[in-house]
Amino acid sequence: MVVTGLTPKNVEGVSLVEKTCFSTPWSLESFRNDLTNENAVYFCLEDGDKVIGYVGMWESFGEGNINNIAILPQYRRQGYAKLLLEHLISYGKEHNLTFLTLEVRESNEGARALYQKMGFSQVGVRKKYYERTEDAILMTLHF
Ligand SMILES: CC(C)(COP(=O)(O)OP(=O)(O)OC[C@H]1O[C@@H](n2cnc3c(N)ncnc32)[C@H](O)[C@@H]1OP(=O)(O)O)[C@@H](O)C(=O)NCCC(=O)NCCS
Structure with missing residues (x-):
C-alpha cells in the first residue's frame, strides 16, 4: 500500500472509489478540478495500480474542511481510513491549521x-x- 496525493494518473481511480461508496457521488470532473485547486489536499491509498481509498479536504483561512473519505468495501476494517486521517491530521499540524x-x-x-x-x-x-x-x-478536531 502506498499513500500518494491526487494526480492525473490516479484521479479516475479515486472517482471510481467515490462511485462505489456513495449513492450521490462527486463527478470525475469535480475531482479533476481539484487537481489544479491549490487549496485541495488529498491522500490516496494505492494497492499497486488500484486506488482503494482516499480522503479529500479543502483548506482555507487556516481551516481544513474534509469533503469525503472512502475505502472500497473489500478493504474496510483494516485501519486504512484511520491511516489516511492520520496523514491528514499530521498535515494539519505541520501547516498550523486551527482545526479540521x-x-x-x-x-x-x-x-x-x-x-x-x-x-x-x-x-x-x-x-x-x-x-x-x-x-x-x-x-x-481542534489542534
Ligand atoms: C467510513 C469508512 C471510510 C471507514 O473506513 P475503514 O477503512 O473501514 O475504517 P478503519 O478500518 O480505519 O476503522 C478505524 C476505526 O473506526 C471505527 N469504525 C470504522 N468503521 C466502522 C463501522 N462500520 N462500524 C463501527 N466502527 C467503525 C472503528 O473504531 C475502527 O477501529 P476497529 O476496526 O479497530 O474497531 C468506510 O466504511 C467507508 O468508506 N464508508 C463509505 C463511505 C463513507 O460513509 N464515508 C464517510 C462519509 S462522512
Missing part, C-alpha cells in the same frame, strides 16, 4: 465512530441537510 471539520450523516455510525476514535468531537447539527431529510452531524 466535517459533516457526516446521522445514520452513518461507522464513520462517526471512526471520527470519534480519531479525536473529532460533535459540535453541532445541520437539520435535514441531506436530501432535506437527514440531519448532518458537524464534527471538529
